[in-house]
Amino acid sequence: MSTSARITHLALHVTDMAACVTFYQDFCGMRIIHERHSSRQTISWMAEPGRERDFIFVLMDGGQDLNLPDNDYRHFGFALDSREAVDRIAQQAEKAGCLVWAPRDEPFPVGYYCGLRDPNGNYVEFSYGQPLGPGADAFEQLLQG
Template identity: 25%
Template sequence: MQQRLTLITLGVRDLSRSLKFYEEGLGWKKSPDSQEAVAFFSLGGIVLSLFGWDSLAADANQSAESSGFRGITLAYNTRSREETDAVLQLAEKAGGKIVKPAEEVFWGGYSGYFTDPDGHLFEVAHNPFWEMNEQGQVLLP
C-alpha cells in the first residue's frame, strides 16, 4: 500500500447548500464527473467529494445517527479489484477492522471499508472510470 490518499468524502446534510458554499462562496469548480447525488472537486492530486450524510453512512455500513459515525471517510483508490482486496487484508492484518467487505457497488466500481484503531473510516476502492497517474493520484477531468 502506497503512502497516499486519493479521496476525502464529506457527508453533507444538504448537498445543494454545500454546493452553493463551495462553488459560489469559495469559487471552486465542480468536476464534470460529478453526478446528481455526489460532487467531486479536484484538489491538486486529491479529490474532495460531497455526498449525502445518510448515503455515506449506508455506503460504509454505519448508522447515520450513531455517535461513532463522523460524517467523513478517507479513501485509497487502487488500480484493480485484486489490489482492493489486498489492501483490505493488509489493513485487517495490521489491526484495522473490516466494516464492509469489498463488493461491486452501485456506481460501477468495487469497494470496501475498514476502520483504523480509533474508528476512522477508510474506503478502499477500484474505480474503473477514473484515471490514475504513476504516483497514484486521481486525474479528474
C-alpha cells in the first residue's frame, strides 16, 4: 500500500445544483473551475481560489436531502482568519436561515466555530484556532508553554 496517497476531492450528489453552488460561493469563497453538462447530469468542480490543484468539491445533481439532526456533527471544515470572521459568517447564516450551531468556544484542538447547513443538508463548519489553518500558531505556543 502506498503511503503517498493524499485527498484531492470530495464528490457530492445534490438536490439543487444552483443553490449549492451559490452557497459555496457566498459562504466559502469557492468558485466553479470546471463544469460539464450531459442530457442527464450536471457536474460542477468548485475550489477555493489558489487551491484549484490542491482540493476540490465535485457537485453532481441527482442527490437527496440529508436531513441531518442538529446533534449530528459530520461536516466539512473551513478555517477562517479570526474569531470575528466566524461571527460574521454566523450572522450571515442566521439571516439566510441556515445557521445550525451558533458560535462557540471549545478546548484545543477545536477552537472557536459555528456551523451552517448547506442547501442539500450537509453541515459546514467555520472555525478559527484549530491546528489546521489560521490561528494554529497561537494554540501551538500555548501547548509549548
